Amino acid sequence: MCGIVGYTGNKNATEILMKGLKSLEYRGYDSAGVAVFTGSKIKTVKEKGRLKNLKAMLLETSVEGNTGIGHTRWATHGVPSDINSHPHTSEDGKIAVVHNGIIENYEELRVMLKSKGYTFKSETDTEVIPHLIDMYYDGDVFCAVKKAVSHLDGSYALGVICENEPDKLIAVRNRSPLIIGAGEGENFIASDIPAVLPYTRNVFFLDDGEIAVITKGSVNIYDSDGQAVEKLPETVNLSETAAQKGGYEHFMLKEIHEQPKAVADTLRSRISNGKNVKFDGFDAETVTGFEKICIVACGTAYHAGLVGKMVIEKLAKVPTDVELASEFRYNEPLLDNNMLVIAISQSGETADTLAGVRLAKEKGAYVLAITNVAGSSISREADNVFYTYAGPEISVASTKAYTTQLVAMYLFALFLAESRKTLKPTELDIVKNELLNMPETLESVLELEGEIKRLSKEIYKETDMYFLGRGLDYKAAMEGSLKLKEISYIHSETYAGGELKHGPIALIEEGTVVIAISTNKEICAKMDSNIKEVTARGAYTVVFANESTATQHKECSDIITMPEVNPLLTPITSAVPLQLLAYYVAYNKGEAIDKPRNLAKSVTVE
Numbered sequence: 001m002c003g004i005v006g007y008t009g010n011k012n013a014t015e016i017l018m019k020g021l022k023s024l025e026y027r028g029y030d031s032a033g034v035a036v037f038t039g040s041k042i043k044t045v046k047e048k049g050r051l052k053n054l055k056a057m058l059l060e061t062s063v064e065g066n067t068g069i070g071h072t073r074w075a076t077h078g079v080p081s082d083i084n085s086h087p088h089t090s091e092d093g094k095i096a097v098v099h100n101g102i103i104e105n106y107e108e109l110r111v112m113l114k115s116k117g118y119t120f121k122s123e124t125d126t127e128v129i130p131h132l133i134d135m136y137y138d139g140d141v142f143c144a145v146k147k148a149v150s151h152l153d154g155s156y157a158l159g160v161i162c163e164n165e166p167d168k169l170i171a172v173r174n175r176s177p178l179i180i181g182a183g184e185g186e187n188f189i190a191s192d193i194p195a196v197l198p199y200t201r202n203v204f205f206l207d208d209g210e211i212a213v214i215t216k217g218s219v220n221i222y223d224s225d226g227q228a229v230e231k232l233p234e235t236v237n238l239s240e241t242a243a244q245k246g247g248y249e250h251f252m253l254k255e256i257h258e259q260p261k262a263v264a265d266t267l268r269s270r271i272s273n274g275k276n277v278k279f280d281g282f283d284a285e286t287v288t289g290f291e292k293i294c295i296v297a298c299g300t301a302y303h304a305g306l307v308g309k310m311v312i313e314k315l316a317k318v319p320t321d322v323e324l325a326s327e328f329r330y331n332e333p334l335l336d337n338n339m340l341v342i343a344i345s346q347s348g349e350t351a352d353t354l355a356g357v358r359l360a361k362e363k364g365a366y367v368l369a370i371t372n373v374a375g376s377s378i379s380r381e382a383d384n385v386f387y388t389y390a391g392p393e394i395s396v397a398s399t400k401a402y403t404t405q406l407v408a409m410y411l412f413a414l415f416l417a418e419s420r421k422t423l424k425p426t427e428l429d430i431v432k433n434e435l436l437n438m439p440e441t442l443e444s445v446l447e448l449e450g451e452i453k454r455l456s457k458e459i460y461k462e463t464d465m466y467f468l469g470r471g472l473d474y475k476a477a478m479e480g481s482l483k484l485k486e487i488s489y490i491h492s493e494t495y496a497g498g499e500l501k502h503g504p505i506a507l508i509e510e511g512t513v514v515i516a517i518s519t520n521k522e523i524c525a526k527m528d529s530n531i532k533e534v535t536a537r538g539a540y541t542v543v544f545a546n547e548s549t550a551t552q553h554k555e556c557s558d559i560i561t562m563p564e565v566n567p568l569l570t571p572i573t574s575a576v577p578l579q580l581l582a583y584y585v586a587y588n589k590g591e592a593i594d595k596p597r598n599l600a601k602s603v604t605v606e
């Protein structure tokens, strides 16, 4: 999704902006631009395509100064083009704006501005903003921005500069993230923390409706009424190297290998020395009071929710639904104050999930957020937050964020079960102890990498693949299939084993690749019947089994045997080889693994 950076200080602003935009590339974009004070003028340069195009343009025109704003755009309103790229400016070029988010009432604002004589160059929603600021500008850019944003409906993080007030940045946040990096004699704005990490770890988190006036020596924050807000910077503990590839060819492979640590960190945050799971903020009465749970999420996070439902119902016996956030918000869900809504979101910024959180709160439900990003919108709006400790996930395809979401689901289910005394402590201890061993188990799962590499060479030229599973394996298969299609562009679908003969088996022909997940001893014979059904019709069948089920599957074309774990925990151990499979298939095809086409890391539009 779009990225914003801004700088004011004594250094070369263009260089800092370009470096910041580079660090935000992972968010996905299709054009980029900068606007910098050069002498007494603002110079704006923007270009469709990757940052290297913008860099080439900047070599041709001298854009040197100490204050500026930059942007990477992911098209929503208007095609990717030079004109539609940000920064957008007032007609005289004296006001420049970068914007993340969507202005929902831009059409009516365009009509109003046109009636006042303003003309538009782009098809974007954003261009109304510099014109509105210009309309109100009377010598004070802060006042003009404050008045301009009072007309805007929708989500927006803004960076603004004005030629008449050099070396000043204005930053605004409303339902789209924006932070201020506080340096020594220099300050920064950014839509995401990695952009400021090379310079500072001191960060102001803006709240919705806040406007900041930033110079190299000062940061002043105001609410939407213009009242000063007292705020101190917070210190963030992210290392710069954590945001780099660390020797791996792709962030995705690095992040797959980071899973033992990510899982250990997440476990450690809630449980130590095998004791009870701790959850601050939930009093005993609240925990025992929930009559129903609804999990709301999108994409991979939704798959974590599907596993969560089964685990919560099994361990804590609380009826649980799982809803795609984009459906939930429009389906008039039955919510009340006896319900717990769990919003799962790696980024904490997904627009549909955030809307689900707001709806749930409006209807009186208690909201628990499970997110990987501190200070994210969802974490700030929920009643309680469980932070996963995956560390920054740069690759668009989610891997370690997913397995830590699974861990969060297990820990929460254990916490509920312990509090509600739904199972004997000895029964819960069996699951808890195996969960605590998961980092070591995942180290052994990663040893399957060589086998997966070999398998990927057999199948990477396929155009279609089918995934099968039953129970928790079915949920694991859904995530495996999503991962494969996201980065390899191979069409794939997932079916519950028992559903095959109700239609999908018609698709199986000689050589069709079918990937079956079979980790549950209790139902592996049923799974084997499904495998035989497709084998008999010519399928090339690959089974992901474990030590106790592998012997059941004698007639498959290939088998990967994963370490044995408690049947409830297998979605974690299956996730890793399926991620590796997607990775190596995409690798063999030569795809852009970390930045797959059409996808963005953080989906902040509906």
Ligand code: M6R
Binding pocket: 298, 299, 300, 301, 302, 344, 345, 346, 347, 348, 349, 350, 353, 396, 397, 398, 399, 486, 599, 601, 602, 603
């Ligand atoms: O940031 P979120 O977890 O809310 O994102 C939800 C989905 O957009 C995300 O999981 C998406 O499906 C990933 N690309 C999966 O790899």
